[in-house]
Structures are given as C-alpha cells and as structure tokens.
Amino acid sequence: MSFLVKRLGSAVSLLFGASIIVFLMLSPAFGDIAFNVLGENATPEQAAQLNTELGLDQPLIIQYTQWLLGALTGDLGTSLYSTQTVSAALAARMPVTVALVVLVTLLSGVLGFAIGVAAAIKRGWLDRALQFIATLGDALPAFIVALFLVTLFAIQLGIFPATGYTKFSTDPAAWARSMTLPVLALTVVAVAGVAQQVRSSMIAVLRQDFVRTLRSRGLSETRVVLGHVLRNASTTGLTSLAVQVVGILGGAVVIEQIFALPGLGSLAVQASGRSDVHVVLGTVTAYVVIVVVVNLLVDLAIAWLNPKVRLS
C-alpha cells in the first residue's frame, strides 16, 4: 500500500514539474497564437482582440495559476484553437493510443519472450538470426518499418488500409484492420530489444549451479526451463519491456502521424506545433499516467514472479 502511495506521490510531483516546464517552454509562442488561429487574412487588431479573449495578454504566472487551479478541480481547460475541451479531446484520443500501446506491449512481450527463450536454448542459427534481427530492429526506426508495411500491405496488396481509424464500437473488424499495420510497425522494433534481454538473462541463469542440480534430480527439460530458469530470467525481460513501453509511446507519436490515427501522439504533435498549451499539458498528463500505470503493472508482475523483490 505504501508502495502505491509512494508511486502516486512521485507521479503527482512529476506532473507538477512537467506542467511548469511545458508552460515555460511554450510561453514565448503565446503571442503568435492569435495570428495562427485567425490565419493569414486577419488584421493585427483582430489578433489583439482574440489575445484578450483567450487571456493570453495576462502575465504568465496568472495564466499558469488559473490553469493549475482548474486542473486541480478536474478542469483541464479548452483548446485555444477550437471549442473542444481538453478532457473531451483526451477522452476521444486516449483509447486509440492505449489500445496501440497495450497491443504492442503484449505482442512484443509474448514474441520477445518466445524468441529470447528459443534462442537461449537452441543457440545455433536461431540465435544468430536473433542477433541479426535485434541489431536490425534497433537500427530501423518504426516509421521506416511503417512505410515498408504500408507500401506492401496497403498499396501493393490492398489487404489493410494505409491510413485512418475506425472505432471498435462502430466495426470491430474494421478497427482491427486499421490497427494491424501500426501495431506491427511498432512491434517489429520493440520485440528485438525484449528478445535480446530475455536471451542474455536466460543464458546467464542456465549457467548457474541450481540448474545443474535440477537437471541431475531428473526434472524434465521443459520444467527446468519454463518453471525455473524462465522465472528467474523474466525479471530482466519484464524490466526491459517496461523500458520499451516508453519507447513505444514515443514511436507511437510518429506512427500515429503516418497512419493518421487520432491518438494522443498526433494530438500532441499538432498541439505543440501550434503552442496550444492547454492541450499539450493535457497530453503530457495522459502520457505520465500511462507510463506510471504501466510501470506499476510491471513492478507488480515482477514481484509476483520473484519473491525476493516482494521482500525488499
């Protein structure tokens, strides 16, 4: 319990710090917002009027305090560019990014563990192939993989849509089609890292004395590997997966742009490009929440797998 409270406390202070940094970093552009909202045909007088309407002519400290007081009561404000509230924007965007991150994490977790274990046990060609793929996966950014997948599966073969998004509630099959290529693009990159970690950690554990003892007691190889070695080695794999999640979130920003998925990433890019400060702060909050929750889940999983962690 105290562990949870500690985690929440650090998340709140992280959010507070991040919000100040975001505010300060975007503040030099506040003077440009009215011009950008109104576009190239507006006069300076119109821009000045809009600045006042948006409260952008107030001192920075007052603007920030107003936002903070609102945020504390659950009101994250309204986009400076549209009539949409930040909460509504996040509610609409969050499911897309969360689905993307959860699917990629699960898929790269399962595949990463499977490949890592197989490589550690089999060694030989499978291991060498893994090394090669891991290096390639590290070297290839997700957007290059995405462009390759789009060219092959969307443009050449026409199996999956090149862009766009259908809500799960509207048509689950269409939703699955719109998510397949983005999920694959991110998984290809994430899986290599996880598999590498699992492999090294498996090899290290396999060399330990207790494995020899288990084998000498006549336990089947499957029980030794899955029941004992993997359980010991999984902490490293899971930690690596948690680190990958942050990478996946970062990759999702670009992937959402390429596939025109209406997720947090595309919202964050659009909002930060035009200094829509309330929306940027909203997306930062959402990202912090996702990272904290994922890390918490991974910590719980590690604790479940490894009693030593529970004790400490």
Place this chain on the structure above:
Amino acid sequence: MRTTRIMSIAAAAAMALALTACGSSGEPAGNADGTAPLLSIGALLEPTSWDPAQANEGHLAPIYQSLYDTLIKREPNGELSPMLATEWTWSDDELDLTLQLRDDVTFTDGASFDAEAVVANIEHFKKANGPMLGNLSAVESAEVADPHTVVLHLSAPDPDLPESLANAGGYMGSPAALADGSIDTAPAGSGPYTLDTSASVAGSTIAFARNDDYWGEQLPYDRVEFQLLADETARLNALTSGQVNFTILNRAASAVQATGSGLNMAEDFTVNWAGVLFFDRDGEIQPEFADPRVRQALSLAIDREALVEVGWEGLGEVTSQVYGPESNAFDEELESAYEYDPARAKELLEQAGATDMTITFPTSSTFEPVLYDAIFQNWKDVGVTVKAEQWGPGEAIPSMMRGEYAVSFFTLAQRSDWGTVKFLLQEGSSWNPLGSTDPELQQLIDAYPAASEEERPQVAREINTWIVENAWFAPLARPGAFNLWDDTVDVEVQTRQAVPSIYNFTPTGD
C-alpha cells in the same frame, strides 16, 4: 519442439491478420440513377468550430459548404450565381446591396430562412471575430426590407462583397443555434448534408449524410467523408491505396509519384503565387529597399525558370505579377517583366549604391529548402550577402504580420482585383505590415471603387502595372495546386480555391 510452437504462434497470428483482412469489402462505386454511396476526401485541415462565422476559405470550403449554403454561389469558373439569394443589386452609390431571398428554405433544426435570419447571421459574423472577418469589414449593418428581402449597408464601396457572400461571410446558420451558441458543436445549416456524429471520429473523420429535405438539387453522393490527413505521406498513401477518392498534395514530388501510379491530376491548375515579398518599401529595416531599383534588381537576379524546375519539378508557371490569369488586372505582357538578367541586376544595384548589401532573410520549413538555396545563390551571384534565419513552427505568419522582417518568401492566394488591393496593397492591409504607401498607388486604389463597372478592369490593370514596375513584390511562379483523384470520380477544379467546392464532384460510375 519449441521452434514448432513458435512457428504455430506465428501461423495463428498470420491467420488472424488474414481473417481481419477478409472483412474488407469494396463499396459499390455507383448507382444506376447517377448517385453514388460515398465520396471520400483526404483533407488537410479540420474546422476549429462549426460556427459559420469561424469558417475559413480554401481547404475548409467544401467542409463548410456541406453543411451551410452561402447566399450566393461561386461556379467552378468563379462566376457568381444564385443560391439562398435569388438576385442581388447595388444602389447607385454602391453603398447598399439588396438581396432577394428564397422563401422555401428551412434550416435542419426547423428554423426558417428569411431576412431576419440573414440579419442575425451578418450581425453574428461581425461580432464573432472569425478568421474571415475582413470579408464583411465594409458592411456596417443589415436591415430587413421585407420577409424575403435584406439590405446590407456599407461604410465604403466594396466591389468584392458579392464574392465574399459566396464564401466565408455568406454561410447561413440557423439563427436559433447562433443565439444559444449550440452551433459551435452542433451545426445547423441548410446545406446538402448533415453532420453524422456517430460516424465521425474527432481528429480522424468528418462524416456527412445526405440532407433528405434539401431545398435545392440533391448532390450525387449519399454520404461524404473527409479523412483528416495532415501528413502528406498519409494523404498520398490513402489516395494510392484507394482509401480516399480525392486529395490535395503540397509537394510536386508527391504529385509526380501519384500521377505515375495512374491517378488523375488537374493540369496547369494554380491558385497561389509564390515569391518574394518586399515588406520594407520605405527602408525602415533594410534602408536599401527604399530605392525601387534595388527591389527590381533583386527580382531580376532570380532565375525563375530554374526555380520552377528545382522547386516544383517543373509543375508551375513562371510569372512576375501577383494577379492570376483569371483576374481582370492580369496582363500577359507583365508575365516576363523580370526575366532573369543578372547583368542588369548588378547595374541597377550599382546605380542605387547597394553593391555591398546584406539581407536578413527568414526561412520556413513549410517550403522546400532548395527554393531558398536557389534564391540565395542567385542573389549571391549579383553580390548580395544573405543571412538566413529560421522560423520555428507556427512562427512565420505572426512574424510577418508583426513586420519583423524587411523581406520574405511565401506563397499567397491569387485574389480578385479588389481582394488583392484589400489584403496586399492598402496601408492597413494584413500583408502590408510596415504600412507602405505611395501617393500614385493610393490614387489608383481610390479610383477603383469609384470607377464604373466597365472602367474597373482598366484601373485594376494600372494598379497591377504600378506594383510590378515598382517591384513591391518579386512574384516568381504560380506553383501547381496538386488536386488528385481516382477514376471513380469526375472533378471540376474551383477557380481561386485550393480544393474543389463540394458541388464539383460527380461519380463516373466506375
């Protein structure tokens, strides 16, 4: 054994993918009666509000047109024709515009369209501080003459007012929805379509369904979807893979790629002019610019032909004027007024005593870097040093509007005769941030609204000639506006609008 297991997982995953893929079904392209179920458009921008007073022109036009009718309609060639107003007449002093209105139009929320509704819309537009407020800047008030006649009173003549009423400024929303503010999020117009909120996804798709009670001729598509694809590659991929039927591309290289894969493109269609804007004609920031010979020299120094080749893959027309061919002010002879002549440019710079000039030039990532490189190299060749400064995202327009630079490169819409004056040439124009003025030019500007309709084209040409001769700008090219579509649709491009109006799409039946 373990390898087999991995293989079977992979096989299962592949099956799952294939199964989801099987779910995709091609929509039938056309119906026997000339209608079609769906038109899908790849759009660049999303409206910020459904309030018609917040509407913008260009890319957003077909989106607003789906929901809101304008008082006057713009045909594809730019001619004006009746829409909600059946006729419009100017008073002799051109300070009153009387509009006769249709009597058979109802808004989607049930409110009737009449003179009261027009007055409510005009008054709301003037108060709402929307992006196109300037369109109705000359309108002082609107008055109900009878239930189906409205009179707009102007503070000064505005020959472009009918055109503005065919654009943002002329969209009519339900007065009830304007009054209670619900129109921001729940559009209520009289247009050919209504917003289908259940099929729309914020930030991804705007879906429209046919307005079965539409007063006018039904448009051929039962549904229209705008896929919001801000990324150029996403738009290109969506079009090439058949996900959207129409889109606009910004980069010439993408357009070449798309036509290479068999898509249709509007030939020689341009809406913008690209060029150098000399904001500082009085020499406040760059003293040398006060001398027209310096501006002329800088214009002559640029090799426009080469620039169109490197910057737009040859897909553009070289020009020296800001007015487009469909305007009255356009003069064929002025097209080559500043043909590439570095020797003459050097001469002029010498005569003006500006042989050792350093220009600070802002650059934007919106444009291909090669365009800037070409201009800077040309200027270097005539002895001018250029110091480039990069604008961050979203900084370009505010920076120019505040008059922070003496000069810049940009692309701007080719406007009508009077629209160009209003936005570029008057002392208070938004694109004249340092307030340049000249008695001779002012005289011509004043003469335009005062002239008779027959005389105006001549005055417009004189204005054009004056700004070309005095090199207020160095227009370089009219780059192609890359409207692209597939074989299922026939598209008529819309003069002076980046994308076609919603009325300009017809199914081919393919």
